Amino acid sequence: MSNTHYQLKVRNIVSETDQAIVIEFENPANQPLAYQSGQFLTLLLNIDGEPIRRAYSLCTSPAVDEFPAVTVKRVAGGKASNYLNDHLKKGDTIEVIEAQGMFTTEYDASQKRHRILLGGGSGITPLMSILKSTLQKEPQSIVSLIYANQNNASVIFKKQLEDLQNQYADRLKVVHVLEKTPLLWSKGYKGRLDSKLLKKILQTLPALEPSQTEYYLCGPSGMMQQVETSFQELGLPLESLRKESFGVSPQEAAEKRAAVVEKSKEEGLIAQTYNIKVIYAGEEFVFDVPADQTILETALKQDIDLPFSCQSGMCTACMGRCTSGKVVLDEEDALTPKELEQGYVLTCVGHPMSEGVVIEID
Ligand SMILES: Cc1cc2nc3c(=O)[nH]c(=O)nc-3n(C[C@H](O)[C@H](O)[C@H](O)COP(=O)(O)OP(=O)(O)OC[C@H]3O[C@@H](n4cnc5c(N)ncnc54)[C@H](O)[C@@H]3O)c2cc1C
Ligand code: FES
Incomplete structure (x- = not known):
């Protein structure tokens, strides 16, 4: 059976950073978009007469957000990401293929677990959805987000994460890691997620039993490789590490x-x-x-x-x-x-x- 296609109207476009926009879609009344946290939409674009399709993870949670949205970060020289950032307008319609992808997880209100999300750059998108769904659907579970970025200006969802931390002060911890920190920056760590830094950060997080701890990873390929190496070096369970990759060079x-x-x-x-x-x-x-x-x-x-x-x-x-x-x-x-x-x-x-x-x- 072939996949369902939707014509989604752009409800709103928000500049998250100077390199990334959030595209919020109307949810068609006759055919609401069904999706799970962690899944992606395939956008079917026509750029200068050339049909192009690209995957973008839903950054919203079906349990929390009324309208589905994706976040698109510019890739240097990239066709679709720059086209969307430069030319997409509110009211435009985009053809998309139904939500797909296996980077999903289960939710169970009776569970008490610790979901540790490791994100880098635009890799925050599916993690943001899992983060929101877990906080909403599992009242006893806690979530820690370790979020690596180049600098303060490239942090996507900075304000939304701050608000969520205030709302779920006892169940959500966000740890920022920047390669280049601003002067007098005291809100996180500096560097890359090598085993030394990862160990240091993990020691500050609430400790549940290993059987209650799950890890989710999404980011640029270099960062993902580094985290996997750190897991091996620290003897952390690679089998508990779920991964989603956006592509390689x-x-x-x-x-x-x-x-x-x-x-x-x-x-x-x-x-x-x-x-x-x-x-x-x-x-x-x-x-x-x-x-x-x-x-x-x-x-x-x-x-x-x-x-x-x-x-x-x-x-x-x-x-x-x-x-x-x-x-x-x-x-x-x-x-x-x-x-x-x-x-x-x-x-x-x-x-x-x-x-x-x-x-x-x-
Ligand atoms: C499952 C999935 C979910 C995704 N979700 C998101 C999302 O939520 N937000 C988001 O911004 N992007 C996401 N992506 C990436 C997105 O699909 C595009 O690959 C990205 O926007 C680049 O497309 P482009 O047309 O601009 O670049 P292209 O024209 O395809 O590429 C331009 C140049 O950049 C290189 N390049 C492209 N992607 C990468 C990369 N990841 N690493 C290194 N070099 C690269 C290309 O090889 C080429 O040289 C996702 C990808 C997958 C597979
Ligand atoms: S088209 Fe994405 S894995 Fe083949």
């Missing part, structure tokens, strides 16, 4: 691709053109995929309408199950070990590596 993507090609060779797999079958929305598509292209890339070039959003192996919108043959992924972080074991693949970063590949997409 072209250089990192190329490095990962080169490593995958090398590993495939060692395993005796041959990169060449293979004929594959994809089953989606009741139709079967059979096509050749050249070695230097991904399955999704090839399908789209042939006007085969498969589902996708980020096109970089981050969001799982293109996920399908490989029921026959061998597919190798350039990036598999977004899939859980169980999903990988069950044969799930991401067509946007997937390459067939044997004859007889069949992929079924729900």
Whole structure:
């Protein structure tokens, strides 16, 4: 079944920082937008005649906020983020694909737990939604947000976080970490989240049993890698760390691709053109995929309408199950070990590596 598309009217645009806007949407009365905290919307844009789609996490909570919103931070040279920051107006309509994504969690009013959210830059967006939903839906749980930014001016939701801290003084703690601090700054820590700083900060947070403590991480790839390394160095449970990535630089993507090609060779797999079958929305598509292209890339070039959003192996919108043959992924972080074991693949970063590949997409 293909995904539902909505035409969402822009209700309001708020400049959060000089690099980021919050886009608040009307909620269509005839077809209200259903979403869970941590999920993202895919915006379908047309920029100078070119169709472009990008994923943006909902920064609002369905349990708290009347209108759904996303926050878009400028990326240097980025097409969609700068277009939205520069040209989007109140009253405009944007086509979006229904909320998707697995960076969600459960809420249970009888639970008492500590959710530690580790955010960097625009990575605050899904965490903000989880933060608000947890405070609203779990009256006994506490939330700590460790929020890393370059400087004071780049902190998104500064005022909203202050208000929430006042409202939930005994259940929410926000810890700011800045690379460059203002003179006489006493509101947080300076530096990067290496193991020394992370340890220092964690010691200041309320301590619940490890079984009651959950960690959620979203930020730039460098920050996420650093936090994961810090977790290893501090002996913290990596299995309790849930992650969402917004993307990697072209250089990192190329490095990962080169490593995958090398590993495939060692395993005796041959990169060449293979004929594959994809089953989606009741139709079967059979096509050749050249070695230097991904399955999704090839399908789209042939006007085969498969589902996708980020096109970089981050969001799982293109996920399908490989029921026959061998597919190798350039990036598999977004899939859980169980999903990988069950044969799930991401067509946007997937390459067939044997004859007889069949992929079924729900
Ligand atoms: C699940 C998901 C949720 C997301 N949620 C948000 C959100 O809430 N807010 C938000 O602002 N963005 C979010 N993003 C990122 C967003 O989808 C776009 O990737 C981002 O806005 C850049 O798009 P662009 O068209 O401006 O840049 P592009 O034109 O795609 O890229 C411009 C240049 O920047 C590089 N680049 C792009 N993204 C990155 C990156 N992350 N790290 C390093 N280099 C990069 C590109 O490779 C290219 O060189 C999310 C991404 C995913 C996958
Ligand atoms: S389109 Fe996002 S993971 Fe493939």
